[in-house]
Amino acid sequence: MSTKKCFPNNFLWGGATAANQYEGGYNKGGKGKALVDVIPAGENRREVMEGKFHYRDLPNDCLYPGREAVDFYHHWEEDIDYMIEMGFKVYRFSISWSRIFPTGEEETPNQEGLDFYKQIVRKLVDNGIEPLITICHFDMPLHLIEKYGSWRDRKVIDAYLRYCRVLFETFKGKVRYWITFNEINMLLHMPFMGAGIMFRPDEDQEKVKYQVAHHELIASALATKLAKEIDSDYQIGCMLAAGQFYPYSSDPRDVFDALEKNRATFFFSDVQVRGHYPDYTKQKLDNLGITIDMLPGDEELLQENTVDFISFSYYASRLTSADPEAGEKTAGNVIPTLRNPHLEISPWGWQIDPLGLRITLNALYERYEKPLFIVENGLGTKDELVDGKVNDDYRIDYLQKHMLAMHDAITKDGVRLIGYTSWGCVDLVSASTGQMSKRYGYIYVDKNDDGSGTLKRYRKKSFDWYSRVIATNGASLFE
Numbered sequence: 001m002s003t004k005k006c007f008p009n010n011f012l013w014g015g016a017t018a019a020n021q022y023e024g025g026y027n028k029g030g031k032g033k034a035l036v037d038v039i040p041a042g043e044n045r046r047e048v049m050e051g052k053f054h055y056r057d058l059p060n061d062c063l064y065p066g067r068e069a070v071d072f073y074h075h076w077e078e079d080i081d082y083m084i085e086m087g088f089k090v091y092r093f094s095i096s097w098s099r100i101f102p103t104g105e106e107e108t109p110n111q112e113g114l115d116f117y118k119q120i121v122r123k124l125v126d127n128g129i130e131p132l133i134t135i136c137h138f139d140m141p142l143h144l145i146e147k148y149g150s151w152r153d154r155k156v157i158d159a160y161l162r163y164c165r166v167l168f169e170t171f172k173g174k175v176r177y178w179i180t181f182n183e184i185n186m187l188l189h190m191p192f193m194g195a196g197i198m199f200r201p202d203e204d205q206e207k208v209k210y211q212v213a214h215h216e217l218i219a220s221a222l223a224t225k226l227a228k229e230i231d232s233d234y235q236i237g238c239m240l241a242a243g244q245f246y247p248y249s250s251d252p253r254d255v256f257d258a259l260e261k262n263r264a265t266f267f268f269s270d271v272q273v274r275g276h277y278p279d280y281t282k283q284k285l286d287n288l289g290i291t292i293d294m295l296p297g298d299e300e301l302l303q304e305n306t307v308d309f310i311s312f313s314y315y316a317s318r319l320t321s322a323d324p325e326a327g328e329k330t331a332g333n334v335i336p337t338l339r340n341p342h343l344e345i346s347p348w349g350w351q352i353d354p355l356g357l358r359i360t361l362n363a364l365y366e367r368y369e370k371p372l373f374i375v376e377n378g379l380g381t382k383d384e385l386v387d388g389k390v391n392d393d394y395r396i397d398y399l400q401k402h403m404l405a406m407h408d409a410i411t412k413d414g415v416r417l418i419g420y421t422s423w424g425c426v427d428l429v430s431a432s433t434g435q436m437s438k439r440y441g442y443i444y445v446d447k448n449d450d451g452s453g454t455l456k457r458y459r460k461k462s463f464d465w466y467s468r469v470i471a472t473n474g475a476s477l478f479e
């Protein structure tokens, strides 16, 4: 095994965004209303995203940051020019479902919406950038939520497949990599943001969540089947909000608690990669008295249509204890965690753990032995624009350490990692907080938390740094 100081040939370096936080143009080009259009900034955001506060009960003066976002809708050429300049090999973006099917139930797609993405794909392909498309990234037509209660109803699977068919047929021969659902496990933690679920009074929320999970897993399997029928070269991936749970102490109860918390994430990839419900989930559901409504043939569908690669986001590891009083809590990517005293934290309280990325890569690779793709990682923090410049050495430091951990995983542990797209390569709206000030990009966008700003773009210091990483296939990380 080679330990040379660069990454494998053809390693896919790039960046990632998602329509719901980046694209804006929410009422342009025939687009229908989407889930994100009713998620406000400010104090009610969290409860709305958790499905506990109905968006219809929000005050009239709410700011909805996803509606304009940073207006990629009108800046796509300029933004892709920046990606070309940085030398991206891959660009991960999501398609807004309600731009293609405004209500989700039309017989034919909205041509204007489709044309918007066609020109993007054309420009990427013409410039040697591989598109990586997320079909559903915290996004769906609001109509499907209001009419069917979202993914509770199997009719939404049909709507999703109609949408997938249009994408797979339109982009045949131009796009190779697809992700069926962004962070599919997030639906357990943020049911409305993750899957459009608003809870009704007195219902068994765990049962609803697992039923919804089943429907998304079936939709993902059917999309995988359809993709292969349309183009056998298509590569389909699952996508997890990953980051291993560590035990808070060596107390076996803490170790067991970490094992169970990790299972909540692995459940999804176990089904999507291995093709069946793991026994630990079957037993858990049985113990909870939950029966999932399945149709005859569902189990075969899952078994016969597993994914080609495993993609995931990694921002930090997580820490847990069996003792509810133990430790101190800190923020993290939605899923609750304790503060790990060995780690630094960002101004938003997210922990910084590059070795945790190597641990997570190993955990996934040992479990599945399939190609891995890191499709989100990065430091969300405040930047200061001074005389048109941003000196984001802190971001470079974060990224550099994580990339070195990736290199270790590849060259010392034998992990098969095929690519890396850092999150929010152009600054965009934060999913958890709705803020603009929590920035991840190599490109600064002049937009503020209150929605003001010119939307003008500026290269940050990390822009040149990342360009060099890509140009040297990682060798510059060792200089």
Ligand code: BG6
Pocket (backbone or CB within 6 Å): 018, 021, 138, 182, 183, 241, 313, 333, 376, 380, 423, 429, 430, 431, 432, 433, 438
């Ligand atoms: C992931 C999501 O959970 O983390 C993204 O897929 C999100 O949509 C990213 O933006 C970073 O989280 P945040 O809350 O800092 O935007």
